[in-house]
Amino acid sequence: MSGQERGNSPFTVRELGKHDEPRVLDLLGAALSGGPTGERTSEFFRWKHRDNPFGASPGLVAERADGRVMAVRLFLRWEFVFGGEVIRAVRAVDTATHPDVQGRGLFRRLTTDLLERIEADTSLVFNTPNGNSLPGYLKMGWQEVGKVPIALHPIRPLAFARGLKELRASGDPTGTSQSWNSDDPAARCRFPTARQFFSDPRAAVGFDELVAEADAGDAAIGHDKLRTALTGDFLRWRYGEAPGLDYRVVASYKNGELTGVVFGRPRLRGPLVEFTLSQMVVRPGDRDTARKLFSGVAMSGCDHVATHLARGSEAARAARYAGYATPPRTGMLLVARPVHPHPIDVHDLRSWQLSLGDLEVF
Structure with missing residues (x-):
């Protein structure tokens, strides 16, 4: 019943419009803090929800009679492939309710209304909720898929061990719930930015061909799994155009030919500086390049690497x-809710073929 009041509700639920952006950003910032960039900016919002190559994000707001936006719910468009077939999906992201009206069912109402709106062209909803939001999703039909494992590799072992000890002692294992006196991650990382890589035609020559071959290799090993198809345009949007995320590149060349690329970003993890390795692009069978890229990542200057x-x-x-x-x-806990039946069990983690770049920052 979007677009009108429901029963005696004092709220009107309607589609999110471009004119709502400033008020929505204020609400998201107040409810969810600064997000992955540390600040809820228009540039990041538009990159994520308007410029996404999979399509603009459907969204709803709950508005009070005085025009004040009191809640927002957005689904990020995504596409997986399975056996050559495109699976249209959305990721449940960016939901916020003003503290004055929490506990009045707006989270559930906006979510169920938005699910109805996307049913005609969407097969699957997925996301990685935190402990606070997980119970609400489970009540609405989401199910746990499992924890996507994160692999770690110390670069500076002593600093890494000290940092882990501090995190455990603080009761803040993720390093995100309190302020830490830490180094500037950008100053520690020696790699060029993804924006620099893509803007230099000499560095990126052959990139699209490399991506096409890498995607063909992924398709061969993951034909019976849900995976994100790689294209040059997708990777440019995901890493080269992401504002405020400071993605860096490690590239490998042989006889002047681009043979592999890593996309990742330096970030703070409490007292530690982490290099989050989001994506590695190599040709199928080229293990030498993959090893060379891992050796390059070890020169990041960070304390450790984290990846999936x-x-x-x-x-x-x-x-x-x-x-x-x-x-x-x-x-990272992955949950999913099918909108339509699927030929595989989407609640089995073995049905998914993911990189960390599919999950982080969103």
């Missing part, structure tokens, strides 16, 4: 040889 790489890929195999290990009971 598609199971069975050259990158994942090379990571094991490079000393990457997955600590027990860690990872």
